[in-house]
Amino acid sequence: MNKTGILIKKIFDPHFEAPLEVWETFASFLKQSSYKKNEIIKGVNKTEKHLSIIIEGSAAIFLWKENSTVCLDLCYENEFFGDYMSFLTQKPTELFTQAIEPTEILSISYLDLNELYKRSQIGMHISRVAAESLFIDKQTQQIELLMLTAEERYLKLLERQPEIVQRTSQKHIASYLGITPESFSRIRKKITL
Amino acid sequence: MNKTGILIKKIFDPHFEAPLEVWETFASFLKQSSYKKNEIIKGVNKTEKHLSIIIEGSAAIFLWKENSTVCLDLCYENEFFGDYMSFLTQKPTELFTQAIEPTEILSISYLDLNELYKRSQIGMHISRVAAESLFIDKQTQQIELLMLTAEERYLKLLERQPEIVQRTSQKHIASYLGITPESFSRIRKKITL
DNA sequence: CGCCGAGTTGAACTGAATCAAGAAACGTGG
DNA sequence: CCACGTTTCTTGATTCAGTTCAACTCGGCG
Numbered sequence: 001m002n003k004t005g006i007l008i009k010k011i012f013d014p015h016f017e018a019p020l021e022v023w024e025t026f027a028s029f030l031k032q033s034s035y036k037k038n039e040i041i042k043g044v045n046k047t048e049k050h051l052s053i054i055i056e057g058s059a060a061i062f063l064w065k066e067n068s069t070v071c072l073d074l075c076y077e078n079e080f081f082g083d084y085m086s087f088l089t090q091k092p093t094e095l096f097t098q099a100i101e102p103t104e105i106l107s108i109s110y111l112d113l114n115e116l117y118k119r120s121q122i123g124m125h126i127s128r129v130a131a132e133s134l135f136i137d138k139q140t141q142q143i144e145l146l147m148l149t150a151e152e153r154y155l156k157l158l159e160r161q162p163e164i165v166q167r168t169s170q171k172h173i174a175s176y177l178g179i180t181p182e183s184f185s186r187i188r189k190k191i192t193l
Numbered sequence: 194m195n196k197t198g199i200l201i202k203k204i205f206d207p208h209f210e211a212p213l214e215v216w217e218t219f220a221s222f223l224k225q226s227s228y229k230k231n232e233i234i235k236g237v238n239k240t241e242k243h244l245s246i247i248i249e250g251s252a253a254i255f256l257w258k259e260n261s262t263v264c265l266d267l268c269y270e271n272e273f274f275g276d277y278m279s280f281l282t283q284k285p286t287e288l289f290t291q292a293i294e295p296t297e298i299l300s301i302s303y304l305d306l307n308e309l310y311k312r313s314q315i316g317m318h319i320s321r322v323a324a325e326s327l328f329i330d331k332q333t334q335q336i337e338l339l340m341l342t343a344e345e346r347y348l349k350l351l352e353r354q355p356e357i358v359q360r361t362s363q364k365h366i367a368s369y370l371g372i373t374p375e376s377f378s379r380i381r382k383k384i385t386l
Numbered sequence: 387c388g389c390c391g392a393g394t395t396g397a398a399c400t401g402a403a404t405c406a407a408g409a410a411a412c413g414t415g416g
Numbered sequence: 417c418c419a420c421g422t423t424t425c426t427t428g429a430t431t432c433a434g435t436t437c438a439a440c441t442c443g444g445c446g
Contacts, residue, residue: 063340131321138331139265142338186434362425
């Protein structure tokens, strides 16, 4: 009986079904890593070697630009995580990833994933599901950036993940919403009145 | 000798290689359709039945909201096209798609694609590549929305696809850049001075 | 105890939206 | 092929959401 296999099956079940044995094969490629709060997982101008799933804690994907950073994504338990653009192209990017709480992840390396493609459909299937799910998230973010004000974006986030505000610092949330910490502070004040 | 097969091979070659026979199998699932300028391809609150590739012309993906629309994507020759979010979930969305020039597309239906998944790795592989490429485009758009001013976004677009300005109406480009036609007009004036 | 990063608040500024009006381009029918 | 109405594009004036800069508070930690 394989604990990681069961965990993985649980995570992927909403996406597609496969027998537990298949998940156990996949799980045998996964390696678990721990990161301390604020630890950099993948640095700027490095190449992402892993596609990961967060099993405990949270992590963020940032873009560095002239003494400031923007947060492209905040990832929590059971979500895909990593600089996926760099992973796909296997080229360095200006993105970096960082644990924002003490964090445990399971990851598969680029090479192992390619090995898995050769051995069974499951590798390709997992990659497809990951890419599709990441696409949907990105398009949702794009729509919200284009159509909503900062305040509306915050209200949507509150609706979707109310616990975020408890766990994640306001400067990260502000950056994720595409605004400054000052503006975010004012919006929160206005809303809680 | 299969003309569509050769065309498809040419489009996918940058992504991954497969023998021509494989592409011809895939091509046998594709259906070609023509749309007139401004013709709606998939309406609001409909479900996207096809994943397409544009072979001639151009088309756009819009989101309708209270008497205004934003353009989420402009697609040209040899690019993937469709309301991909709706295609993946097979649920209706508030997006609609429209030909913005007289347009020819090749498309595979959701059912046929699933059929193809059963028959060979190629279907899954194509889906993976499509999703990955669409993800990268979306993330690039997100980064540009978060980090650049409207003017900088326009300059980047000009660099990437200088011919767009000749082919596509300014109101569509403005919307795609996330600004009003008025602002876009002012930016163009400023730049061409 | 003192420091430092996170968060708050205020004032001035700015990029882009909105509203309104006019000019140019476009296509459709007579 | 021209005349008309419609849509697209431009330009100006005003407004507004969100930024920037600066000062101050608070809470945690060495």
